[in-house]
Amino acid sequence: MLVITRKQEQSIIIGGEVEVIVLGISKEGVRLGIKAPRSVQVHRREVFEAIAAENLAAIEAKSSVLNAAALLRAAQVKKPEDR
Amino acid sequence: MTSSPDPASDDGILLSFPKGLLGFPQLTAFRLFEPPDGYPLKFLQSVAAPDTTFTCIDPAAVKHDYEVPLGTEEAEALALESLRDAMVLTLVVIPEDPRRMTTNLAGPLVINTRTLTGYQIALNADKFPLRFPILARD
Numbered sequence: 001m002l003v004i005t006r007k008q009e010q011s012i013i014i015g016g017e018v019e020v021i022v023l024g025i026s027k028e029g030v031r032l033g034i035k036a037p038r039s040v041q042v043h044r045r046e047v048f049e050a051i052a053a054e055n056l057a058a059i060e061a062k063s064s065v066l067n068a069a070a071l072l073r074a075a076q077v078k079k080p081e082d083r
Numbered sequence: 084m085t086s087s088p089d090p091a092s093d094d095g096i097l098l099s100f101p102k103g104l105l106g107f108p109q110l111t112a113f114r115l116f117e118p119p120d121g122y123p124l125k126f127l128q129s130v131a132a133p134d135t136t137f138t139c140i141d142p143a144a145v146k147h148d149y150e151v152p153l154g155t156e157e158a159e160a161l162a163l164e165s166l167r168d169a170m171v172l173t174l175v176v177i178p179e180d181p182r183r184m185t186t187n188l189a190g191p192l193v194i195n196t197r198t199l200t201g202y203q204i205a206l207n208a209d210k211f212p213l214r215f216p217i218l219a220r221d
Contacts, residue, residue, distance in 0.1 A: 038159060038160050039160070041102060041205075043105075043205050047189075047205050047208060048105055048106075048205065049106075050189070050208060050213055051105045051106070051187065051189060051190035051203070051205055051213070052104075052105045052106025052107075053106070054174060054176060054187040054189075054190060054213050054214070055104050055105055055106050055107060055137065055174060055187075055190065055203075056106060057176040058137045058138055058139070058174035058175055058176050058187070059135055059136060059137055059138075060126065060136040060137070060138055061138070061177045064177045064179075064181045065118065065121060065124060065126075065138055065177060066118070066120050066121060067181050068124065068138075068175075068177045068181040068184050069118075069120060069121045069122060069123065069124045070120070071181055071182060071184075071218065072123055072124065072140075072144075072217065072218070073122065073123070075218055075219070076123070076144070
């Protein structure tokens, strides 16, 4: 892992198109600004991991999908039709 | 009786997710279809790896007021001219007890129905639950 020391307002450039700027440093944490092209998705690691974990869990559970679908259809009959 | 769509429905539609799904960046081509007797659930099946099939649902059927806050950046990435061109799906997790199934409102799939291109968007999990119960608890 590359380790670089940066001070407030200093930045690093990654791949020529992503810039990470240190906006502020305090006891609460480090505030970073990120300039990246729209094609680059930027996520907090824990958010990324939580969604990736749910994605993995959403891979078809073959045995139960039809059962679950039937439960949903039964429940929806009771629901008022509001949009 | 609910009016279920034609069970002998077509082969679904082919969708492109240029960035894949979070954690699955390599899977970019999917087929979206409704399995027989699967309504209201849908399958999003990887074309390259058909064993990787995500269960999903139209979140409007689950939470009527669910709205994906589409920043202009995301709308632009999707080349969405109008939100009317957008289809939103959320992934469904079915545990052993299917009554406790949940859907992930923090990571919706937003699909441009004109270009058939989609992205998974990461929302603030404090406001949008990762595990929203689909069946209301009595």
